[in-house]
Amino acid sequence: MSEQARAFVPVAMGVLTVSDTRTLETDRSGRVACELAEEAGHRVARREIVRDDERAIRDLASRWVADPDVEVIVTTGGTGVTARDVTPEALSPLVTKPIPGFGELFRWLSFEEIGTATVQSRAEAAMCGDTFAFLLPGSPGAVTTALRRIVLPQLDYRTRPCNFVELLPRIRAGR
Numbered sequence: 095m096s097e098q099a100r101a102f103v104p105v106a107m108g109v110l111t112v113s114d115t116r117t118l119e120t121d122r123s124g125r126v127a128c129e130l131a132e133e134a135g136h137r138v139a140r141r142e143i144v145r146d147d148e149r150a151i152r153d154l155a156s157r158w159v160a161d162p163d164v165e166v167i168v169t170t171g172g173t174g175v176t177a178r179d180v181t182p183e184a185l186s187p188l189v190t191k192p193i194p195g196f197g198e199l200f201r202w203l204s205f206e207e208i209g210t211a212t213v214q215s216r217a218e219a220a221m222c223g224d225t226f227a228f229l230l231p232g233s234p235g236a237v238t239t240a241l242r243r244i245v246l247p248q249l250d251y252r253t254r255p256c257n258f259v260e261l262l263p264r265i266r267a268g269r
Contacts, residue, residue, distance in 0.1 A: 100251055100252045101251070101252075102135050102250065102251060102252060103251040103259050104135050104136045104137055105136050105137070105165045105166050105249055105259060105262075106136070106137050106138075106139040106163050106164055106165050106166070107131050107136055107137065107138050107139060107140075107164070107165070107166045107167070107168060108138075108139055108140035108141070108142075108158045108161075108164040108166070108167045108168070109124050109127045109128050109131070109138055109140070109141045109142075109167075109168050109169075109170070110124075110140075110141075110142055110143075110144060110151075110154060110155065110158070110167060110168070110169045110170070111123060111124040111141075111142070111143045111144070111169070111170045111171055111232070112143075112144055112145075112146055112151055112169055112170065112171035112172035112181050112232070113143060113145070113146065113171050113232065114145050114146050114178070116143055116171075117143065118141075118143065121143060121170075122234045123170040123171065123230075123232050123233060123234050123236075123237045124141060124143070124170055126234045126237045126238055126241075127168050127170060127230075127237050127241060128141060130237075130238065130241045130242065130246065131168070131241070131246070134246045134249070134250070136166075136249065139161075139163045139164050140158060140161070140163075140164055142154060146171070146172055146178040146179070146180060147180070148180040148183055148184045149184075151169075151172065151180065151181055151184035151185070152184040152185065152187065152188070155167060155169075155184065155185055155188060155222070155227070156188060158225070159188055159222045159223050159225045159227075160223075164225060165224075165225060165226065165262065166225065166226045166227075166228070166249065167222070167225060167226070167227040167228070168227075168228050168230060168237075168241075168245070169181055169185075169227070169228070169229045169230060170230050170231070170232050170237055171230075171231070171232030172184075172229075172232070173215055173216045173217050173218075173229050173230065173231050173232075174214055174215065174216070174231065175214055175216070179216070181229050182216050182218055182229055185220070185222065185227060185229065188222040188223075188227075189220040189221070189222055189227075190220075190221050190222060190223055191220060191221040192218070192219075192220045193218075193219040193220055193221065194218070196217070196218060196219030196228065196244060197215075197216070197217050197218040197219065199244055200215070200217045200230075200239070200240055200244060201213070201215060201217070203239055203243050203244070204236065204239060207235065207239060208235075215231050215236070216229075217229055217230055217231055217236070217240065221265070224262070224265045224266050224268075226249075226258055228240065228245050
């Protein structure tokens with residue numbers, strides 16, 4: 095197959111909103127994440143809201159990491175610097191390989207939009223076993239920036255010179 099003829103390969107995603115106040119009806123960031131993923135051709139396998147509690151976040155993320163029907167986790171919320179922002183700490187014990195370039199690139203792109211306020215974001219990405227995890231801020235704008243400019247291009251098998259989807263078989267073989 096020629097490089098131009100590479101077919102799109104959808105992945106199954108879990109979208110986890112971290113919030114004490116949002117519901118599925120009021121969760122704009124989670125809705126944006128789901129809509130953008132589905133528009134790109136991916137499948138949203140799971141969507142939940144969990145309170146800003148380290149144990150609750152970790153327990154749900156652990157279940158999704160163990161779930162063969164979830165290949166990618168996108169979290170929204172809990173990446174700031176207040177006491178209630180604990181998403182990175184919650185997922186930290188699950189991380190098998192950090193992907194530091196994601197956070198660096200996100201903050202660089204975000205700087206174009208919100209200026210120096212971007213330093214308040216602890217957005218990051220990592221491998222948790224054979225599951226990709228992207229920890230995003232809770233604003234719809236941040237979710238849109240991260241997905242459109244970084245995550246979705248890397249979850250597109252046609253992206254050259256390389257992408258995360260083409261790595262999945264090698265990652266799974268290492269189980």
